[in-house]
Amino acid sequence: MHICTSVCPYDCPDACGLLVTVEDGRVIRVAGAPDHPFTRGTLCPKMAHYERTVHSPRRLTTPLRRVGKKGSGEFAPLSWDEALKIIADKWRYIIKEYGAEAILPYSYAGTMGIVQHDAYHGLFYKLGASELDRTICAPAKGRGFQDVMGRTLPTAPQEAQKSDFIILWSIHMLATDIHFQHDLKTARQNGAKIYCIDTYKNKTAAWADCFIAVRPGTDGALALGLMHVLARENLTDEAFLAQNVIGWEELRREILPKYTPEKTEELTGVPAETVIELARMYGQAKAPFIRLGSGQSRYRNGAMTSRLITCLPAVVGAWGKQGGGLLTSASASKAYDKSIVRHPEWRQAGRRVVNMCRIGEALTRDDSIRSLYVYSSNPACTAPDQNQVIKGLSRENLFTVVHERFLTDTARYADIVLPATTSLEHDDAYYSYGNYTIQCGFQAIPPVGESRSNWEVACALARAMGIEDPFYRQSAKDLVEKLIATTSVWPEPVDRELLKSGRPTPLTLPADYNTSFATKSGKIEIRNDELTPALPDYLPLAEDKGELAFVNAPDMRILDSSFNERDELTKGQTMLLFIHPEDAARFDVHDGETVTLANERGSADFTAKISTCTGKGQVVSEGVWWQERVKGKHSVNVLTSQRLTDEADGSTFYDVRVDLHKK
Structure with missing residues (x-):
C-alpha cells in the first residue's frame, strides 16, 4: 500500500489536491491534500469517493464497434489494431472524397489536464480538419472582464478573508466552488457580511447573510442601478477614479441617470429599497469583494452584463485595498506555455470553424461533416438544442468515434467507441481557474482494462494516418516535463522542484498585481473605444415565446x-x-x-x-x-x-x- 499525490481533473475552478491510496494496483481511498493552499485538505462529495468512478463496473475496457441502430447502444468488442485501422481507413476515404474539413473534432473539459485536454489539437491541425470553437461554458464572462480590465490578474480568492463585505454574484458556490467557503468563514469570523445575488434561492443563497433575487438576464441593470446610487450618494472613490479609470465621468453623465432605483426595480424585480441598501453596503465597505460566477454570462447579453459588474470595484476603489477586488476566473493557466502541446503553428489557414454551441446546426444543415471525433465531452447530453444534436448524430453517413470512460448518451451514437483512462491512469499537468495553484498528477495505477489516454490515442492515430513527426514519439511525461520548464513565463519565480514532485504549487503574485492594470491605456477602461458601444449599458433580452x-x-x-x-x-x-x-x-x-x-x-x-x-x-x-x-x-x-x-x-x-x- 502506498499514497500518491494527484489532482482533481474535472471542470471545476478549485482543482483540488488529492492524496490517493493504492493497494495491489487499485485505488482504495481518495482524500484531500492538506498542503493545498486553497482546497486545504477537503473534497466535495463527488471526489471523496473518486475510486468509485475509477473502478466503476460501468467502465469501458475494450474498443467497441456498433452492430445495432445508432443510439441503441448495441456494440461488439474489437481490438485496438482493428479499431485504429477502421478509423484511419475511413478518414483517408473521407479526405479523398470530401476533403479534410469533412472531419470535425469535438471536445471540451472532461479533463482539465493540459496534455490530455489538448492532446488531439495538433493531429487535427496536421490533417487539415475543421476546427472547433470551444465556447460552451462562459467565454462571455471572461470577455466582459477583459473589456474593462484587459489582461489584469483577477483577485486571489484568499483575499476575501480580509474583506468586510462580500458578494457572491451568480455563483452556486456549494455546487461549483465549494472550497471558497473556507475563505468566507474566515471573513465572517472577522465580521464580514456576505450577500448572494442569483435568480433563485439555492443552498448557497441560504448560506449567505442576505439573498437578493434578480430576474434572469437583468444582472447588468442591477449593476447600473448600484452605480447610480453610489454616484448619487457620493459613495464613489473619486481620487481612485481620477487617477486610474477612463470613462467614469461619461458613464455617470450619459448612462447612470436612466437607472434610478425605481427603474432598476422595474427591470430586475429587485425592490428599490434593496438596491439602495446593497449600494450603501458596498460603497461604505472598507474592502468590498465580488466573487463573480458564470450564470449571468449565459444570456444573449452575457458579455455586457459581465462588463457592467466588472465596473463596480473601480467605482469604489476596491482594487488595491487589502481584501477588496473581484474574482472572475483566476489566470493560473498562464503559468504554462500550452503551445508545446497544442502546436498552433500547425493550423492550416482558411479551415472551417464550427462553434460547439451550434453542433446541432452543423450536423443537420447539410452533409458536409462526414466524421465526428468526440473526446472529453458528451454533446448528446450537454450541448444545446438536443433534438437537433441527436438528429445529427443519428445520420448514417456520419462516421462518429467517441473516446470515453463510459457509455454516455453520445457514445451510444458512435460507430467506434474507444475506452479512455481516468486521471489516475496517466500523467498530466494541471492548473486551477479559481485560485492561483498549479500541480502535476502522475500515473498512480495501470490503465483499467485496455483503456488508453487521449495522448496515447492521438499518437497512435497520427502514426496510422502516416504522420511521422517526432512530436508523436514522446510520452505524456515528456510533455509534462516540458510544461514544467515553461513556468518561467509566470512573472514571479515558480518552485519547479515542488511542481515536479506532484505536490500543490502556489503561484506567487506580483506585489502590485491588483493595482497594475494590464490594459492598453494602463488604466481601468470603463470606456473602451474599441467596443460598440464604447460605454457599457444594459442590453435587454428580446422577448421569446413562452409564459x-x-x-x-x-x-x-x-x-x-x-x-x-x-x-x-x-x-x-x-x-x-x-x-x-x-x-x-x-x-x-x-x-x-x-x-x-x-x-x-x-x-x-x-x-x-x-x-x-x-x-x-x-x-x-x-x-x-x-x-x-x-x-x-x-x-x-x-x-x-x-x-x-x-x-x-x-x-x-x-x-x-x-x-x-x-x-
Whole structure:
C-alpha cells in the first residue's frame, strides 16, 4: 500500500489536491491534500469517493464497434489494431472524397489536464480538419472582464478573508466552488457580511447573510442601478477614479441617470429599497469583494452584463485595498506555455470553424461533416438544442468515434467507441481557474482494462494516418516535463522542484498585481473605444415565446454530465422543477406531479416541486442528466437554444422561455 499525490481533473475552478491510496494496483481511498493552499485538505462529495468512478463496473475496457441502430447502444468488442485501422481507413476515404474539413473534432473539459485536454489539437491541425470553437461554458464572462480590465490578474480568492463585505454574484458556490467557503468563514469570523445575488434561492443563497433575487438576464441593470446610487450618494472613490479609470465621468453623465432605483426595480424585480441598501453596503465597505460566477454570462447579453459588474470595484476603489477586488476566473493557466502541446503553428489557414454551441446546426444543415471525433465531452447530453444534436448524430453517413470512460448518451451514437483512462491512469499537468495553484498528477495505477489516454490515442492515430513527426514519439511525461520548464513565463519565480514532485504549487503574485492594470491605456477602461458601444449599458433580452423563464442550474451531486455513472450520487429525484406557489396555482400543479415544459425546440418532463425558492414567472431545475436518469424521452437541453452571446460567441443556456403543461 502506498499514497500518491494527484489532482482533481474535472471542470471545476478549485482543482483540488488529492492524496490517493493504492493497494495491489487499485485505488482504495481518495482524500484531500492538506498542503493545498486553497482546497486545504477537503473534497466535495463527488471526489471523496473518486475510486468509485475509477473502478466503476460501468467502465469501458475494450474498443467497441456498433452492430445495432445508432443510439441503441448495441456494440461488439474489437481490438485496438482493428479499431485504429477502421478509423484511419475511413478518414483517408473521407479526405479523398470530401476533403479534410469533412472531419470535425469535438471536445471540451472532461479533463482539465493540459496534455490530455489538448492532446488531439495538433493531429487535427496536421490533417487539415475543421476546427472547433470551444465556447460552451462562459467565454462571455471572461470577455466582459477583459473589456474593462484587459489582461489584469483577477483577485486571489484568499483575499476575501480580509474583506468586510462580500458578494457572491451568480455563483452556486456549494455546487461549483465549494472550497471558497473556507475563505468566507474566515471573513465572517472577522465580521464580514456576505450577500448572494442569483435568480433563485439555492443552498448557497441560504448560506449567505442576505439573498437578493434578480430576474434572469437583468444582472447588468442591477449593476447600473448600484452605480447610480453610489454616484448619487457620493459613495464613489473619486481620487481612485481620477487617477486610474477612463470613462467614469461619461458613464455617470450619459448612462447612470436612466437607472434610478425605481427603474432598476422595474427591470430586475429587485425592490428599490434593496438596491439602495446593497449600494450603501458596498460603497461604505472598507474592502468590498465580488466573487463573480458564470450564470449571468449565459444570456444573449452575457458579455455586457459581465462588463457592467466588472465596473463596480473601480467605482469604489476596491482594487488595491487589502481584501477588496473581484474574482472572475483566476489566470493560473498562464503559468504554462500550452503551445508545446497544442502546436498552433500547425493550423492550416482558411479551415472551417464550427462553434460547439451550434453542433446541432452543423450536423443537420447539410452533409458536409462526414466524421465526428468526440473526446472529453458528451454533446448528446450537454450541448444545446438536443433534438437537433441527436438528429445529427443519428445520420448514417456520419462516421462518429467517441473516446470515453463510459457509455454516455453520445457514445451510444458512435460507430467506434474507444475506452479512455481516468486521471489516475496517466500523467498530466494541471492548473486551477479559481485560485492561483498549479500541480502535476502522475500515473498512480495501470490503465483499467485496455483503456488508453487521449495522448496515447492521438499518437497512435497520427502514426496510422502516416504522420511521422517526432512530436508523436514522446510520452505524456515528456510533455509534462516540458510544461514544467515553461513556468518561467509566470512573472514571479515558480518552485519547479515542488511542481515536479506532484505536490500543490502556489503561484506567487506580483506585489502590485491588483493595482497594475494590464490594459492598453494602463488604466481601468470603463470606456473602451474599441467596443460598440464604447460605454457599457444594459442590453435587454428580446422577448421569446413562452409564459415562463426557465433556468437550469448546477446540481451538487454531479458536474455538468460527469458523475452520472455513480448510482449513489444520482439516487433521488432528477429533473425536479421548482415552481412558485402562485404559478402552481395558476397551472393547477401539485407537488410530485409530472409536468412538461415545452418550446419551439422540444419538450421535457419534470417532477413538480412547489417552492418559494424561485420567483413568480420563473421555473428552475438543477443538473444535466443522462437519458437513463430522466423519466421522459429527453433531458433538459432539449429546451435550450443554439443562439450565442453578444461577445465571445458563448452559450446562452439560461436564456430560455417555456410553456408548462400538465401530463
